[in-house]
Amino acid sequence: MFSPAEFPTPTLVSVNGVELEVFETGQENAGNPIVLCHGWPEHAFSWRYQMPALAAAGYHVIVPNQRGYGNSSHPTEVIDYDIEQLSGDLIALLNHYGYEDATFVGHDWGAFVVWGLTLLHPDRVNKVINMALPYQVRTEKPWIEFLEEFLGSDYYFVHFNRQPGVADAVLNENTSRFLHNIFRKNIPPAPPEPGMMMINLARAEAPLGEPLMSDNELAVFVSAFEKTGFMSSINWYRNLDRNWHILADADPIIQKPALMIYGNRDLIPQSENLKEFVPCVDVLSLDCGHWIQQELPEETTRAILKWLERQAAA
Incomplete structure (x- = not known):
């Protein structure tokens, strides 16, 4: 397990009208940046296992708490x-460090x-490494409308949008329990419960599976969300239809070299047509659930480094 005391001390960086809390390692490798982007409900700390290895491999590792998270x-x-x-x-973060482009890594x-x-x-992107969430093809109708039609009003993406503030309040009231219950691994397959998944998790007395991390590690997430609440991070979901409109005029084909890493026990379905939209993609599945880089840290780090080495040699 990782001791939170080993995590880098952050700096606050002013960019794009906000301040981002940024954790760095490998500053001596200036000129070779890699930017790691966390998911929900997470924190830059979710990359704790990858940061030292990437720095040792010659990268300037830049890990922001994105807007709405931590002390950003x-x-x-x-x-x-x-x-x-x-x-x-x-x-703006690239501009701050004086970089034209970087390799970007994202989870969820x-x-x-x-x-x-x-x-x-x-x-501004030279290579893409993404985990858990494959490229989302733009649907014929806005995403929330599409999801509501197929998955119903209790599906949490839809619920966050159609009932703003309801889930946020429940998660705020049960922050520690919610995070304890969502950060699990080796979860046995089970039929979905009725109701809204995230509200169910926030109220569940006995979570399934095993803890993903130690109590000390979990405390980093709990203290961050006890301070901030969940509304700002859930607001990311409330822009899905807006994003659908923003991306309407973008060329939908990503030409950059890409690595897509799935957890083969994740609930997020794998893409059947990824190559159509990301023609230069390599695909890898690891035997884990959703929290890939925390669940199988060594395997994830090794996969990233091997792929980056192959790209450098190409």
Whole structure:
């Protein structure tokens, strides 16, 4: 297990009208940047196992708490969390360090942002490594409408949008329990429960599976969300339809070299047509659930480094 005391001390960086809490390692490798983007409900700390190895391999590792998380800014308007703003933060972060482009790594919502960043600003991305969430093809109708039709009003993406504030309040009241219950591994297959998944997790007395991390590690996430609450991070979900409109005019094909890492026990379905939209993609599945880089840290790090080595030699 990882001791939180070993994690780098952050700096606050002013970018794009907000302040981002940024954790760095490998500053001596200036000129070879890699930016790691966390998911929900997470924190830069989710990359704790990959950061030292990437620095040792010669990378300047830059890991922001994205807007709405940790000690980064928490703007109050929902539209402050759309893909233009989230990708704009990453572009401004590159500008801050004086980089033209970088390799971007994303997990979960971080992967959505990295895909979107690459569509909107392809010249600032040299390689893409994403985990858990494959490229999301733009549906015929806006995403929330589409999801509501197929998965119903209790599906948590839909619920977050159609009943704003309801889930946020439940998660805020049960922060420690919710995070303890969601960060699990080796979860046995079970039919979905009725109701809204995230609210169920926040109230569940006995979670399934095994703890993903030690109590000390979990405390980093719990203390961050006890301080911030969940609304600002859930506001990312409330921009899905706005993002659908923003991405309408973007070329939907990503031409950059890409690595897609799935957990083969994840609930997120794997893409059947990834190569159509990301022609230069390599695909890897690891025997784990959703929290890939924390669940199988050594295997994930090894896969990333091997792929980056192959790209460098190509």
